[in-house]
Amino acid sequence: MNKVIEQTFSVPFRYPVCFTSRLFDPKNTLLADLLKGDKIPKAFFVIDQGVSDAHPTLISDILKYAQSHSGVFTLAADPLVVPGGEQCKNDQKSFQQVLDASNDFGIDRHSYIIAIGGGALLDMVGFAAAIAHRGIRHIRIPTTVLSQNDSGVGVKNGINAYGKKNFLGTFAPPAAVINDLAFLETLDDRDWRSGISEAIKVALIKDADFFQWIVENAPALAERDMDAMAYLIVRCAEMHMEHIAGRDPFETGSSRPLDFGHWAAHKLEHLTDYRVRHGEAVAIGIALDSTYSYLKGLLTADELDQIIQVIRDLGFDLYVPELSGEVLLQGLQEFREHLGGRLTIMLLEKIGRGVEVHAMDTELIQEAAARLKASQMEGQNVSS
Template sequence: MSYIQQSFSVQFEYKVYFTEKIFDPANPCFASFLESRAEKGIRKKLLFIVDEGVTEAHATLQEQIAAYCADLENFELVQDVIVVPGGEAAKNDLQLFYWLVNAIDQHAIDRHSYVVAIGGGSVLDLAGYVAAVSHRGVKHIRIPTTVLSQNDSGVGVKNGINYHGKKNFLGTFAPPAAVFNDAHFLTTLDERDWRSGMIEAVKVALIKDAGFFDWMEAHAQQLTQAEPQSLQYLIRRCAELHMAHIGGKDPFESGSSRPLDFGHWSAHKLEQLTDFELRHGEAVSIGIALDSVYSWIKGMLDEASVMRIINLLKQLRLPLYHPLLEIEDENSAIMAGLEEFREHLGGRLTISLLRAIGKGEEVHEMDAAALAQAVNMLRDKW
């Protein structure tokens, strides 16, 4: 027997910028980044894909983009700014995916060009996937416009769409060229959206940073009022913790460990069962409440810590329960979420629970009776 072996590594690097009014002519942030990527003799194209909800809230955005990009020396704006539906519907529509791939072809967007996505997490996921599979990888830039995408999904390396009713069944690991968190976009968010977006900060604090959780408790009132300074600190710290994890040992999730998905196994299933009427953040809040109470029932977490978690979620006016969470037996609808969660990564079922606030711990099986008890407590006690 003989063989030839190859081994290599690829380094990825990108920055998350924090700015305000990114397309104001007086703001050089976006232009400076692009000019740092300019190449002599090559005029690169910029194709913008924008969340419809963002264009409705910022009526002159397309004109601002056109005026800003007109002053770029080495880049050419594709005239057609593509506007797509926002929310989970963007990830459920295969025809929309194909339409965007065709736009990449129609406008001759090559691997030196950039797809620039502006919107919530769903639009960023869709646009990132479109870019990643076109020409085996067109560069993409993310401009997240929600609390949830600025502190979590928008700063990560995942892209994807839903398929056969399964969340993110089709997707890639393709880091962005850069991320620009523009605080101005948050000023027009619906209250339900900015409130539910805070849950990812609660999540990452619970599994990684007890001090951050303490800070959220102390600033809960300011956060519920969307006080700008507190909200910006929450977004930045949450983004830092997510990026620190991504830069660790398994950024592309080749193993079965998914600590950043604490509370998500039931959340993903709840979203599907409610036909995505529940916001992602609302479903994750319910999932975090469920897994926190379950951790206590199984003797992993003390009662005082459970009460702190429940009280913070209530202070932030986030949900703890939904009727479709009910578990009568192992065949209950929500329990299918465990197998779908395992299937998404393969290998053993791996669920993150809590040993303490700021300390997650992985388990490889879940007790249906204890889960049902936790659901009953969320329904009847809190």
């Protein structure tokens, strides 16, 4: 006899994305208000080494903040400082340190693990928090443009394994995200610029008006105008949140439209041993897939030229040697495997409107790469 008992339930997820400045000023109660509850929780901070180096008083500021709000939360231990960047996702040492701390300091499901750093560190700490005790509450404090406007506001966590980006990971929404714009002041020019590529991406597939704003404000963004960057981050974060709420937040299907330009970007990162940073790789991936869209007759020459020009105006390269060759094409298969099902790639049918395809012409990909190489090396127009 066959018998089936079916269970169906839903769990609502809710988390705030907050914007502030000087978070650890004792007079700023934002974090304390988020931690406030019926009981006094433990909080454990994990800090990106690069952020700690750029902000020498950060740890002492956290200690003073905790002391000022001792009636709201307590520190489980002194903050843990670990290397940031892709290193912390490639080498599982830091990941294990977070798990060890959860065990050693009695960090339970009523505690908080608070990560301060770039997107890679947030991914790693979020994964550790998600699997310890089957889920410890996690607060993200992104410190780069890329993490404040993109990766830090989402629901994905992970580390790299088997030579593949984010092979191990979870979907686990944070308890909160706090964007402190003051952290952006110490970014080097590469990290300041890198995050803008994710704004270009989401604008190209969803909002032509926002893309036009980026075009018009590219000089201000390149010159590190904080007001322009603040607007870009808030608008980009809004669009990401709208997408997560409206479609497939845990990616149960084979579609991942917010990864426009990313199939090549992820492979480029690995092929360059992460010499090319994520945002830089995304800019190249956007240029590649936009050029491919043009070659397929989807985009006009004028639209492609405008996309390429804004990428240039923001200081991005269009091409690196690893973009040419058969190995890059493996990124298509790895992209399909990551989601399962059939290959689904987002292209552009016009600025502000994406279109999904389920096959890619490898010869056209190589032609697109060749055009970007000629444009980078010889100044040729990509559309001609």
